[in-house]
Amino acid sequence: MRKFISVLVIISLLSGCGSQLSFSKISEKDVNRDIQSFIHDVKNENGAYLYFDNQKAIYVYLNGTNVKQGDKAVHFTEFNVEEEGDTLNIRYSNAETNDYSNQSLNYELLYKVNLDKKYENVKLFNNSEEVSYDVISGNQ
Incomplete structure (x- = not known):
């Protein structure tokens, strides 16, 4: 009986471990060299960049x-x-300022989006308007 209960507990734990769509802000130093190289290649131009991993x-x-x-x-x-x-919508907002030295503002951000499935389309929206990525790269 103990083995049966143990098996049920393990199955219920594993079934709750499915992947979910989520995102987190991360630091460039926390990603692998391929992604760091990609960021280094596009760092001299403002824009929105996508890297598939x-x-x-x-x-x-x-x-x-x-x-x-x-x-x-x-x-x-x-x-x-x-x-x-089958579409993943990535939405961000930006604003403009004359205060170049305000360290509390985010002039540069890197996000990791953990995928829960394969998406046919990955659309980008800036301030609620659909826009294009400046560069898309990665490994499939």
């Missing part, structure tokens, strides 16, 4: 650190992901 995760790099004199600086205020059928 073996169909298990994607990395979204948002860069607003490059400011031309006289232009406003871009900083990022929100980030979210949501599933819509």
